[in-house]
Amino acid sequence: MGTFVHAVLEKLLDHDAADRTPELARALARSQFDVTEDQGDYRALQLDEAGARRFRQRAWTMITTYFAEFSPATVVPVAQEMRLNVEVAGVPFRGFIDLVERDGDGTDNAVVVTDYKTGKPPETGTRWSDEQNSEKLLQVMWYAAALMEMGEHDPKLARLLYFTAVDTPDGGFAGRTGVLSAGVDQGSLDAARAELALRWHQIGEARAAGVADAVTGPLCGWCAFVDHCEEGEAHCRAMRVEINPRTGAPRLRDDAPAVALLGLT
Ligand code: SF4
Structure with a gap:
């Protein structure tokens, strides 16, 4: 679903604003x-005709929600699906930025770094949610740090745009949106770089020791290794009865x- 919606938005922003x-x-x-119908990931969903219709309806709800909240006609794209392959704080860093867009009046290199999220918008306002959201924002802060390394752009804001479609009691869908963002400046970039270097070091240590602790969570349900991971399997079994x-x-x-994968009927 996310791949499908990303592809539509990318093509949309390739057109003139008007x-x-x-x-x-x-x-x-x-x-x-x-195109999607012929792709392996979509075929793996094994949707029947009604399932395919709901897939399209859900995707369309997401796209209309995006229109309602984020005014695509005002976006000035600098790059979409921008490939990153640089070193950040000594860490080899690779990835793709969904959208780099012009910030302000376009008279300098100032840009906004955006990653689309087609999942549930995050909660805000509690200590726990604030910690989780800071963790989520690291991704786009690292993108901003990578852009700085590339030297052509000057990121001012890094953000996650959430738009999704949830089931409604009448069998339809309702749109939900949310934004997490963080200003990009020397202090926030230095903190993001330090965290990246720390995690890279920890990964190296874990590799050398041959030990990596499992960190369970809702995504264990979508993890391809769950049938090799004791903790993940236990977590999925618990989530299945809850x-x-x-x-x-x-x-x-x-x-x-x-x-x-686990035979949890
Ligand atoms: S199943 Fe195991 S390896 Fe996969 S996400 Fe969960 S804890 Fe991590």
């Missing part, structure tokens, strides 16, 4: 779906790959 309408987005979504009071369904959803 042309970025919902009608164009719909046409792009239609042609992108023809009921989410909001949805009335098990915390580990039926479509999580771990359900099939």
